[in-house]
Amino acid sequence: MFSFIHLFILKWGYLALFLGAMIEGETVVMTISSMAYQGYFKFHYVLFLCFLGTLIADQACFYVGRFLGRKMFKKYPSLKQKSKKILELIEKYDIPFILGFRFVYGIRILSPFVIGFSNVPTIKFLILNFFAAILWSSVICSVGYLIGSLGVTITGSSSFLLLIFINTCITLFIIGIMKLLSKYFEK
Numbered sequence: 001m002f003s004f005i006h007l008f009i010l011k012w013g014y015l016a017l018f019l020g021a022m023i024e025g026e027t028v029v030m031t032i033s034s035m036a037y038q039g040y041f042k043f044h045y046v047l048f049l050c051f052l053g054t055l056i057a058d059q060a061c062f063y064v065g066r067f068l069g070r071k072m073f074k075k076y077p078s079l080k081q082k083s084k085k086i087l088e089l090i091e092k093y094d095i096p097f098i099l100g101f102r103f104v105y106g107i108r109i110l111s112p113f114v115i116g117f118s119n120v121p122t123i124k125f126l127i128l129n130f131f132a133a134i135l136w137s138s139v140i141c142s143v144g145y146l147i148g149s150l151g152v153t154i155t156g157s158s159s160f161l162l163l164i165f166i167n168t169c170i171t172l173f174i175i176g177i178m179k180l181l182s183k184y185f186e187k
Helices: 002-022 026-037 043-075 077-092 094-103 110-117 122-155 160-186
Strands: none
Touching: 002 026, 002 043, 026 043, 026 122, 026 160, 043 077, 043 110, 043 122, 077 094, 077 110, 094 110, 094 122, 110 122, 122 160
């Protein structure tokens, strides 16, 4: 069993990381980053794939919003209702919002779609999205790397399964706090 899990994660970890970075996948990104600390993955690959995944996904969602937003809002009126708060924030704070929406739980996937629907120029989003992807991937991967360090310190061991368990628990705890904070600041 251990050999299968070990080989599976090592074989598919970079792909899981890339796909996880494309969605709200902080758990995947932080877990793989923590494993990079322990030498299972190369941290610079982790950082680059995380950056690339989030950049591509958010840029694609922006274009979907730009070209299909009006049709989507007509077809799904509830989507338009959910987007009102995001549109208000974009109108007031477009640059800080674009740089920071990835850090707010619950709006990450919807935000680039709504930004595409808004009046934000494409080139402006492209440039800000590039820097926001660098910022997000740097922070999330660094936190994951730190979690890896904590996992080794807490367990005093480098047992693969034990470290995955400890790292995942710490990651889920941090993500839970992030969710609570984002709900607090939504009010």
